[in-house]
Amino acid sequence: MKAKELLDNYNLYITEGRVNILDIFLKSNVGLSEKDIQDRLSKKSDRATIYRTLKVFKETGIVHPVSAEGSATKYVLKKEPQEHLHFKCTKCRNISCLADIQISGYELPQGYKKIESNFLIIGICNECNN
Ligand SMILES: [Zn+2]
Ligand SMILES: [Zn+2]
Structure with a gap:
């Protein structure tokens, strides 16, 4: 999947900034922070642009935090x-999705409203464990 196709699938305007940031996500198999993205952009972007782009990506569901x-x-x-x-991982500090392990079948008690979920396990990843 290419960045432009992905933006198109989510009905987002294709802008250079969005394509560049999405490319970085497409090349990474671990989670990226705002700063990671800033460090990886070849052309320096201001923080506000990165923040805004991430916000749009999050709201449309291209990325999840x-x-x-x-x-x-x-x-x-x-x-x-x-x-x-x-x-x-406590060694390399990377965060990754274990997408094969899905969470289902839970219901929050009455009166609780979910905003987002994390389901985080902390430990040593397979690469650091070698
Ligand atoms: Zn690790
Ligand atoms: Zn995930």
């Missing part, structure tokens, strides 16, 4: 519509 204590919120391309487990 994963937050963990002690690190900035990371964003991951949403390949799975279903809720799934996430894993944070």
Whole structure:
């Protein structure tokens, strides 16, 4: 899937900034923070642009946020519509989606309203464990 197709699928205008940021997500298999994205952009973008783009991506569901204590919120391309487990490695500090492990069949008690979910496991990832 190319960045332009993806934007098109989500009915978003194709802009250079969006394509560049989406390209970075498409090349990464771990979650990226705002700063990770800024570091990887070849042409420097101001923080406000990155922030705005991420906000649009999040609202339309192209990416989903994963937050963990002690690190900035990371964003991951949403390949799975279903809720799934996430894993944070304490060595490389990467956060990744364990999209094959889906969460289903739970219901919140009455009166609770979900805003977002994380389902985070903390440990050592397979690469660091080698
Ligand atoms: Zn690791
Ligand atoms: Zn995920």
